[in-house]
Amino acid sequence: MQVLRAVVTSGSVTAAAANLGYTPSAISQQVSALEKEAGMPLLERAGRGVRPTEAGRLLSDYAAAIGRTVAEAETALTDLREGRAGRVTVRYFGTAGAPLMAPTLARLRETRPGVRFDLHLSDPHDPLPEVQQGRADLAVVVRPSIGEPAGVRLIPLLDDPYRVILPAGHPLAERDVLALGDLADEPWVGSERSSDPCQAIVLDACGAAGFTPKFVVESGDYATALGFVAAGIGVALVPRLGLRAVPSNVVVREVRAPEPVRSICSAVRASMTVPSALNALIDALGEAALALSDHRSFISDEPESAPTA
Known part of the structure; x- marks a missing residue:
């Protein structure tokens, strides 16, 4: 069909052959095969050249549309391959x-x-x-x-260390850095769900420090935990990424020995x-x-x- 379109647009088999880099005989064979499939003539003589029959014009127009679609598909595939789409x-x-x-x-x-x-x-x-x-x-x-x-x-991606959140005026707030074991006897506000893998990080760190935290509240999220700490209910561990809106009546302190850290990653197949x-x-x-x-x-x-x- 693209060969037919080249003949129709150039007006002769010889010109189409020169444009496409084929011999005139090869062009004629392609058109003859297409006419056989179509079941009717596609070209007719017009002086020294040829012109399309009605069927020839129809298929030539479709060939142009197909060519545009193929070009669009190639462009879209290139954009997808190169990450532009x-x-x-x-x-x-x-x-x-x-x-x-x-x-x-x-x-x-x-x-x-x-x-x-x-x-x-x-x-x-x-x-x-x-x-x-x-x-x-x-x-x-x-x-x-x-x-x-x-x-x-x-x-x-990054390591996100936990910080100790204390009520304002808490005796331990006088220190810049706390040992995790300093919190062993404190009432705790749980900032994560029991099914959350992050809670295992906190519990494992407390276990390494020789104690199991005494949870008096299970809040399930960091903002709620901060609210309970601000009310003086207990202390909490919250990762730094969770400290986006810290109440004014709490203090944030580093914790060591050990320092709980959650590692944030991208996951792909x-x-x-x-x-x-x-x-x-x-x-x-x-x-x-x-x-x-x-x-x-x-x-x-x-x-x-x-x-x-």
Whole structure:
């Protein structure tokens, strides 16, 4: 059909052969084969050249449309291959949203405007099965204590250390740094759900310090835990990414011996060939995490409104 179109637009078999780099005999054979398939003549003599019959004009017009569609498909495929188009589905947890995902998405909208990034909150569900089963292209997760899950590749982003949250006026607030064991006899406000892998990080650290925390409240999220601490109910451990809105009547202190830390990673399928758009997301997340880890841009351990020791 494209050969027929070349003959129709050039007006002769000889001119079409010269344009396409074929012999006139090869062009005539192609047209004859197409006429046999069509069951009717496609060209007729017109002086020294040829002109299309009604069927020839019909097929020539369709050949032009097909050519445009093929060109569009080639362009779209190139854009997809080079990461200028496509769709990437992402799962993330709440405290990674504002400090990590927001700047990442803002950067990608500038550098990859043709790519659609669909972000979905995974709390309180574990997003790793969705990555394993291909329902999500990437998930931002806390590294599981059991190690790297089967079928998933974890890409480290940043370490998020826990901080001790104390009511204002608490005797331990006079210290800049606390040993975890100093909190052994304190009433505790649980800041995470019992099914959350982050709570295992806290419990393991307390176990290494020789005690099991005495929880008097299970709040299930960091903002609620901060409210209970502000009311003087107990103390809590909250990761730094969870300290986005710290009440004025609590203090935040570093903790050591040991320091609980959660490792935040990107998770992708281990078996997949990573497309360019997903690679761009992985790189942008790494850059956002690096900026976040910088001491000057990380969340302050001691908000200006909080009392100081």
